[in-house]
Amino acid sequence: MTLRAGLLGLGVMGRNHARVLSSLDGVEFVGAFDPAPSVPDRVHDRPVLQDLDQLLELGIDYAVVAAPTASHLEMGTRLANAGVHAIIEKPVASTAEDSRALRDIFAARGLVGGVGHIERYNPALRAARQRIEDGLLGEIYQIATRRQGPFPGRIADVGVIKDLATHDIDLTAWVAQQEYVSVNARTTFRSGRPHEDMVTAVGTLSGGAIVSHIVNWLTPFKERITIVTGEKGVLVADTLTADLSFYENGRIQVAWDPGEFRGVSEGDSTRFALDRKEPLLAEHEAFRDSVLSGKAKGIVTFAEGTRVVEIAEQLVADGLDRRIR
Template identity: 50%
Template sequence: MTAPARPSGAVLGLGMIGRHHARILQSHPDLRFAGAVDPTGDRYGAVHDPSRLFGTLDELLEHDRPDFAVVAVPTEEHLPAVRALAAAGVHVLVEKPLAASGAQARELIAVVRDAGLRGAVGHVERCNPALLDLRRRLRAGQLGDVFSITTTRVGPFPDRIRDVGVVKDLATHDLDIVRWIGGAPVQRVSAEVEHRAGREHEDLVLAVGRLTSGTTFACTVDWLSPAKVRRTRVLGERGMLVADTLAADLTFHANGEASTDWAPIQQFRGVSEGDTTHYALERREPLLVELETFAAFAMGDDEAEVVTLEEGLEAVAVAEAALDSAQRGETVQCGP
């Protein structure tokens, strides 16, 4: 079977992330926009052709069955949306978190598998140029032995969120980054959460843990900070790599080689400060890269580096372990 020259994609949900998927699909020269579904309408004016806006999935499918669809509806609606798309033979890119619970995530995976379709998860940070280059440098051994991975993801509360707390909505990014960069599953996690905004769900989490490789990690995530920060720091025996994913910047702080005979400094300094290098990176929009990669995967490219549904399940499972840890006041084991 020959893949179509221009794979067609649709978007379910035109909220904060879905509208950007629609923008890219409508402007990409190698992809075709089949349409968007949102029962509340197109409040952001994302769809250029009104005939491509539908109130229900059935209406879209009657008009133009896409090759793949982006599921960007609220998290609790992911599973029913994927069921309907799978029944129509449509490949799915599901926005993170994969599902509202581990049980729903496992059912979603089974639905896609049983339909013989391809699916992936929209952990878009894996397409950020700063993190891609950081990971490449780690795999090349630039830091030597890796000691710890630390992430910070804080900022004001987004009005778009109603169905999950900060752990499943945002910390799933960081828990996935830690596992992806560290190259090993999370072995155990300990977390504390806060409820400061008067909502049912938590709005701050501090999580620490260890990967099965022995690397430690710490994640700070909240919806309470007045300034938006997105930073990943990896510390190793030869220095530290710091990625600012808002600016797509990567900086290397090397351990210094200069010695000192000043006794107090020798005692307390640890390593000395070395050179700092700010890398020049090729910057492409991460969401654009994600869509291109998934379209290739959906059309049969097994080499396309998507975030698998199983990896999406793992992020949800570790997020649930963090919430369990906070509730019980204990460290929770996640794996061997």
């Protein structure tokens, strides 16, 4: 069966989605919707339409929503009412309330809804999760992430927490297979925008691991690092280069006087060879397969995406509450 897919939004991510959809096995890319006057008439030899109803009239099985976050609820609702499955770029909606509304309407109509948390498909993080499941680290003690870079001009309707830190919230819980049970944050507003542009967040997971996230739009270089520390060593994932390394605790026991601190020593290190499939392609393949089977498998569900937004809103509120007045 060949699925017919449409695209909503032709910004930076939308153009990447169009590229993948145009060559995705088992999928026919039928066209895109974007009302902006600057968009081309066609993309990958498919029409770009000014009215969403025109796209729906072409007959689509599912759609990718890569429009501004503020429009996610309206567009997602229209797709659901038309019986169209949807994968929506993260965050799933602007607010937790809107996210829950999308979650519920898709569930009520028996439609597959997915969220574009693309880091789950990064080869380094997928390999890290598998090795954690295999027991490479033993018990997880701590997960620390750093996601820094220059301000992206395309973002206008949310702050750095909902735009960037949502990646770290989702990937941390997913890699560890634990839920967040508490979070706190410190935020700053340095660029003259109404939304926060820098956050330092900490939290605790259900298995006892502690987490920290350093995220900002005010660094003149890009950094995407996840460090997972466990009882047997440390995994370091760089999602910019899709590299994964393991630093093992030393096998030689180093003991101090009784009553003194006993720590770890430096052991072997390994840089893993990984299958570097493009994360966006892997994301699309998983969503395509979920639509074909009618069951969400290997995707970030609307329920999971909603929980991420709920945690993000707690961080935003906590950061505001703790500012010195």
